[in-house]
Amino acid sequence: MKTPLVLAIDMGTSSVRAALFDAGGRRVPGSLTQRGYALKTDASGRAEIDPSALLRQTKTCIKGATAGGQTFSAVGVSCFWHSLLGTDAAGNPLTPIFTWADSRCRPDAERLREELSEEKVHQATGCMLRSSFWPAKLRWLQRTDRALFRKVRFWLSPAEWVQWKITGRSRCALGMATGTGLLDPSKLDWDPDILEACGFSADRMQALGGEPTDWRGVPWNPALGDGAASNLGSGADRVGLGAINVGTSAALRIMREGRVARAPFGLFAYRVDARRYLIGGAVSNAGNLHAWCLRELNLGASAAAIEKQLASRPSPRHGLTVLPFWTTARAPTWDEEAQGVIVGLKQSTSALDMLQAITEGFYFRLALIAEMIGGHPQWIVAGGILNSRSALQRLANVMGEPLRANSEPEASLRGAAVFALEKLQIELPQLKYGVPVKPTAAVHRLYLKERTRQAQIESISHQWRT
Numbered sequence: 001m002k003t004p005l006v007l008a009i010d011m012g013t014s015s016v017r018a019a020l021f022d023a024g025g026r027r028v029p030g031s032l033t034q035r036g037y038a039l040k041t042d043a044s045g046r047a048e049i050d051p052s053a054l055l056r057q058t059k060t061c062i063k064g065a066t067a068g069g070q071t072f073s074a075v076g077v078s079c080f081w082h083s084l085l086g087t088d089a090a091g092n093p094l095t096p097i098f099t100w101a102d103s104r105c106r107p108d109a110e111r112l113r114e115e116l117s118e119e120k121v122h123q124a125t126g127c128m129l130r131s132s133f134w135p136a137k138l139r140w141l142q143r144t145d146r147a148l149f150r151k152v153r154f155w156l157s158p159a160e161w162v163q164w165k166i167t168g169r170s171r172c173a174l175g176m177a178t179g180t181g182l183l184d185p186s187k188l189d190w191d192p193d194i195l196e197a198c199g200f201s202a203d204r205m206q207a208l209g210g211e212p213t214d215w216r217g218v219p220w221n222p223a224l225g226d227g228a229a230s231n232l233g234s235g236a237d238r239v240g241l242g243a244i245n246v247g248t249s250a251a252l253r254i255m256r257e258g259r260v261a262r263a264p265f266g267l268f269a270y271r272v273d274a275r276r277y278l279i280g281g282a283v284s285n286a287g288n289l290h291a292w293c294l295r296e297l298n299l300g301a302s303a304a305a306i307e308k309q310l311a312s313r314p315s316p317r318h319g320l321t322v323l324p325f326w327t328t329a330r331a332p333t334w335d336e337e338a339q340g341v342i343v344g345l346k347q348s349t350s351a352l353d354m355l356q357a358i359t360e361g362f363y364f365r366l367a368l369i370a371e372m373i374g375g376h377p378q379w380i381v382a383g384g385i386l387n388s389r390s391a392l393q394r395l396a397n398v399m400g401e402p403l404r405a406n407s408e409p410e411a412s413l414r415g416a417a418v419f420a421l422e423k424l425q426i427e428l429p430q431l432k433y434g435v436p437v438k439p440t441a442a443v444h445r446l447y448l449k450e451r452t453r454q455a456q457i458e459s460i461s462h463q464w465r466t
């Protein structure tokens with residue numbers, strides 16, 4: 001009888017990770033393997049990944065994670081949502097992987113919004129008519145390279161393609177199809193109206209289904225989106241709990257059960273499976289802005305010194321207001337033409353002032369999404385933000401909510417394992433969290449005023465551009 005271990009794989013936009021997990025959802029020591037690949041970008045909005053690099057590095061990670069010779073009972077996979085690639089009938093790639101961040105289709109998204117009611121499309125699919133999703137990308141590909149578009153036999157997510165190449169076949173699970181913008185998450189089927197608007201048909205995608213494929217006698221489960229995996233991996237799959245992930249990008253999500261999946265306009269409603277769905281929102285500008293500040297601003301100190309200085313500045317006394325739109329904006333306003341703005345610069349403004357204000361700028365977006373979600377869940381936080389106690393305290397002060405740190409640093413990877421364990425009918429214990437980081441009421445009130453200023457400046461910026 002096989003041991004109750006599972007192999008988990010997490011495909012991200014910059015790297016892939018793999019590890020073994022036991023029946024309690026604990027990572028097997030020494031099994032974690034990670035390999036990176038390049039995200040090709042340029043000023044046009046390109047954001048592509050070479051599929052051969054993804055496949056090669058996934059195989060390397062699988063080999064590394066299983067190097068100890070342990071047997072495992074199933075494979076679970078998490079993969080970045082919304083991305084696609086085209087193949088011929090045999091599965092040979094004809095295109096790069098177009099990631100969610102590829103914004104070259106923004107004009108096509110705008111035309112779709114002129115032709116269709118975005119509110120109705122959102123109600124039907126849980127997705128916006130924006131450049132992150134398949135409808136705009138499919139229209140862009142037809143417009144810019146119709147011959148290539150016709151040549152492609154199958155359009156599929158990166159995880160489906162990797163599964164096909166490794167196991168010989170694949171299916172498109174609801175938990176991946178939901179991120180395309182083509183699926184009705186309540187009817188659990190492709191939406192015919194949006195397919196027609198894209199000049200597209202369901203037979204050009206992998207068949208819907210959650211059935212695993214056989215790989216060396218082990219079931220390889222079709223992938224689910226990384227956001228859903230993050231909730232599962234954080235333990236935020238129960239009523240009253242919500243997940244916040246702050247890494248390169250950031251997102252807030254709560255998981256619910258039911259057939260009808262709906263979200264407030266501007267947020268998403270994504271399926272996890274036929275029983276569960278997510279409500280939430282994602283922002284493109286988060287940890288990448290922190291990285292930009294460290295790279296471009298003359299902060300003149302070590303990372304530890306910068307952390308200490310920020311910890312000594314708990315409130316917004318710098319006089320700056322930032323619209324944090326260095327890259328294309330997503331939830332909740334989805335203003336794809338918005339650009340980064342810093343208001344209030346003076347000769348006395350320091351690089352540290354700018355770092356703090358830019359960080360607060362995207363925290364304000366997260367707070368707005370949390371208010372739209374409603375319900376005041378207990379928020380479980382994961383991602384790179386956990387490397388900074390002061391950053392977690394600042395986010396709590398901005399949101400006015402206590403925040404609990406997730407003890408599992410690889411939430412999406414663990415979520416892939418949890419999903420595979422669920423398929424094996426193994427029930428996991430609830431994760432334990434530490435003492436919550438509580439907001440300071442007086443500082444929260446200051447941040448509420450700053451959020452109002454940001455909203456006013458965003459409105460002025462939008463009016464100026466239109």
